[in-house]
Amino acid sequence: MEWTFSSAVWLWKSDAGWHFVTLPFDVADEILDLTEGNRRGFGSVKVEVTCGRSAWKTSIFPHTDSRSFILPIKKDVRTANQLVEGSTIEITIRVIG
Numbered sequence: 001m002e003w004t005f006s007s008a009v010w011l012w013k014s015d016a017g018w019h020f021v022t023l024p025f026d027v028a029d030e031i032l033d034l035t036e037g038n039r040r041g042f043g044s045v046k047v048e049v050t051c052g053r054s055a056w057k058t059s060i061f062p063h064t065d066s067r068s069f070i071l072p073i074k075k076d077v078r079t080a081n082q083l084v085e086g087s088t089i090e091i092t093i094r095v096i097g
Contacts, residue, residue, distance in 0.1 A: 001034060003027045004092045009073060011085045019078060020070040021091065023060065028068040031060070034095060045069070046096040051089055052081035057096065 007021035023031070035045050044059040054077040060069040071093070073083065083089060 001030070002092060002094045003030070004090065006088055006090050009078070009083050009085055009087045009089060017075075019073045019075075019083070019085065021073060021089065022063065022066045023069045023071065023093075025068055027093075031069060031095060038097070047071070048094045048096055050092040051077060054080050060093070 005024050005027055007023070009019050009021055012018040012020060031045060039045055040059065043062040046057070046059050048057050049055065049071065051073070056074065056077065058072060058074075060071050062068075063070040071091070073089075077083070081089065
């Protein structure tokens with residue numbers, strides 16, 4: 001399955017500089033249904049992601065505060081696509097496996 005959506009980049013509450021986007025609720029619900037019984041540690045799901053000129057493999061993680069999944073945005077992706085906290089980006093995500 002594949003989903004395309006827009007989301008704002010946000011910064012984790014720490015000095016680590018980790019940036020994320022939150023998946024829309026409808027996308028998160030579909031992924032939860034699709035991966036029932038097949039999630040990895042901490043409830044993570046392996047995905048392939050495309051954002052602008054960048055494509056990479058990573059995992060999405062359940063996020064209690066937002067009641068959705070969050071997707072980490074690597075520094076090289078942020079740099080290549082000129083993304084900063086608050087940038088709205090279009091993402092295509094595919095579940096692996």
